[in-house]
Amino acid sequence: MPELPEVEVVRSGVEQHVIGRTVAAVEVLHPRAVRRHVPGAADFTGRLVGTKIMAVRRRGKYLWFDLSDGDAVLAHLGMSGQLLVQPPEVPDERHLRVRVRFADAGPELRFVDQRTFGGLSLAELVEVDGTVVPTTVAHIARDPMDPLFDVAATARRLRSRRTEVKRALLDQTLVSGIGNIYADEALWRVKLHGTRPADRLTAAQARGVLTAAAEVMADALRAGGTSFDALYVNVNGESGYFSRSLDAYGREGEPCRRCGAPLVRESFMNRSSFSCPSCQPKPRALRR
DNA sequence: AGGGCAACCTGGGGGC
DNA sequence: TGCCCCCAGGTTGCCC
Structure with a gap:
């Protein structure tokens, strides 16, 4: 079950593969994976396409991707979520929930989650106590590995x-x-x-x-x-x-x-x- | 306001 | 073999 260290491993791993890449297409294969995105799957997909990923950040167990339009894609792995970077020809995982294809036709970003406690959503960024975080993470405290943790x-x-x-x-x-x-x-x-x-x-x-x-x-x-x-x-x-x-x-x-x-x-x-x-x-x- | 807790899920494993 | 029940657990939302 992913806690902070696991999420950080995922963050640093994904970061190397997605920064600077432009989203070309998004496929939501299970609506529950984007249930936290209140406007719905179509809105999620439509707003994500065309943006470029600028950074991958984390607080506690939350992970998010800063986008070139100023918003962010928030990800929580829940209890069984995985973010995989896979070449397009790799067969879909059994519990593949969301697929993100990039304009360069390189490896895809896949959100795989058996128990569906995790999910993705889009959020605006807001500054809280000197740090910019997605609005939906504003209530989450700094974690013990945060340099500003007091x-x-x-x-x-x-x-x-x-x-x-x-x-x-x-x-x-x-x-x-x-x-x-x-x-x-x-x-x-x-x-x-x-x-x-x-x-x-x-x-x-x-x-x-x-x-x-x-x-x-x-x-x-x-x-x-x-x-x-x-x-x-x-x-x-x-x-x-x-x-x-x-x-x-x-x-x-x-x-x-x-x-x-x-x-x-x-x-x-x-x-x-x-x-x-x-x-x-x-x-x-x-x-x- | 703040603490406590059910509900949300799926698949593996144990018991019968 | 198959069925049923329990277990794992992060977060939200609701109740008190």
Whole structure:
């Protein structure tokens, strides 16, 4: 499942293949892929044709293409989305949703998505806090790898949340790019249980978990992006499988790499959380 | 206002 | 073998 590192791998991979190229034709093969583009598929296609791709940018898990007309194509991979650069003669992928052909007749850009949680849309650009982003991304916070990410300020906001720390880490309006996998990894690194109340963390703990998230992401990025879902494939069609195994996520029953205790899996928001029962003790019941 | 949570999807896997 | 149910999970939108 693509989180920030996977999306960055896709961004940097796609960038080399599409910048400076003019869109000649767009084919929407599944309407759900452009459902976020409210004016509809025909509008999406019509406005995209003839524009040139100027840049490929990212914030958190969102990716967008700056266009020569001043707008942008926003892409979100959802849980199974892929952006592939493929020669036109390559047969369509089973779950191909959108195809972008270029005027130079070179490789196409293809959006492939089995579970259809992802999608593309067109948006105007707007400046938010000194950075230009698509209007539909204006509410998304800077991610931990953003050069302008403010650890101290985000830690203060984190400590003001009356919720559990893992919930807060997954809130893209507080800090973006962190999904279920990297949240568990960051919490493991700083020995905090995900149900710890955010407003009971010390300033050092709050800064620590955010810094840990950035470090986990940097490690994953160096390894080419984590993914153990065969659905995730990078821009060249190669699996981004992380050769270095994770410390917490998916390791139920396996020994903690710090203390050896078997990790446990707990249900959380209809999904799974993995943690070390010894290093990351659950908070005692708290009186407020 | 802000937190919590159902709904949106598909395919793989387990149980029977 | 086949059917059914569960599971994975990011974001939105709605409820409280």
